[in-house]
Amino acid sequence: MDIYKINGGKKISGDIPISGAKNAALPIIVGSLLADGTTILTNVPDLMDIRTTIKLIEHLGAKTSFDNETNTLTIDAKEIINGEVPYDLVKTMRASIYVMGPLLARCREADVSLPGGCAIGARPVDIHLQGFEKLGTDINLDHGYVKARTKGLKGALYVMPKVSVGATINLIMGAVLAEGETVLENCAMEPDVVDLGNFLIKMGADIQGLGTERIAVKGVASLKAVEYHIMPDRIEAGSYLLAGAAVRGNIRVTDIVPDHIEALLDSLKEMGFQIKTGPDWASVAPSDNLRGILVETTPHPGFPTDLQAPMMALMTTVPGISVMVEHIFENRFTHVAELHRMGAQITIEGKCAIIKGGTSLMSAPVMMSDLRAGAALVIAALAAEGETEIRRIYHCDRGYEKLCHKLSAVNADIRRVTGGM
């Protein structure tokens, strides 16, 4: 298995171009199954989760070709079948559950393995299932599989009991070809949901209220295959800004939508960093007056849970006490034990992490436990003195395209080495 070797303490500086958004690309690739033509997607990041999703839709009958030089994915979804989606696929990537919407719309049935728990929390899919029941689907659980059957999806009102990105996306995909109007309340407002919605609108869907708590979808008879450019990855952009801040470098992330990372930029400003933005870029630079802050993760437009671990790595370097409160997932502090091994002073009390910042981090052998915990370790290693070895880097391969290459280009001393444990 590959590992990263990072020699920390170097000031990284320069521009980092940001790739297409993983969490928008995943549902959009699955959403292409809603039209029986050839969809062309550009700005698709070359990531493990994308490769898994391509396998998933091929399993359902789609024919694909992915050009990773131009990041263009072509999907021919003329023939789609309800090929039972196996546990092995779903357990590596929970977004597999997104196939329910398109399969129910096109085949009137969907058999998908239940995802089960994952490293960051229990992550149930009850809201997805309850929503599909409201849209006229019979749901049965059979030996770990969801067996969903419908005589034709029908529009309905569904007030989601909790804000869920995945359930909002899945139910929009179910509603676009349903008979009549669906109104979803308490929707997720994440840019990824909006990007999926814009893709569906381009295909001919009738969707109102994207980016608000109330989304209304009027079902149409059919959708046409289109060409679509995936939006930039706000979490990748945020992670590199945090890396720049942690080493007191000057980093500019380009090809982004600055509004998507407003909560992060506000937090960095509050900590004392100098932030500048342009139409499609944002930059961070250090100042002499840095201080600890309180950050709470909440659904968009609040501070994203996916930047919680990377932000915590930065907090360990900033003088004073910082507090991080994680409201979205119940077990998203697995990076803390590894940061302790690098000398970080962090105490966990329930949902809160209290970080005594400003102590210098030291290199240590550490291990990634999930994607964003992995990004936190990379940031800590860049800031630490000495050479840090990071294991299980396949987690980062799921969500950061060309991480090693992008960081080396701004002067980081990072190598990917084959053959570690």
Ligand code: EPZ
């Ligand atoms: C999406 O996961 C993202 N994944 C996650 O990104 C992200 O952390 C999360 O949204 C929150 O922003 C993708 O887009 C593929 P949720 P999702 O449904 O949709 C609970 C990353 O690192 N819930 O918004 O699974 C759930 O347990 C990742 O890129 C239910 O109780 O998240 C959580 O506490 C990991 N029942 C909360 O809602 C349900 O049916 C929010 O989860 C669904 C969710």
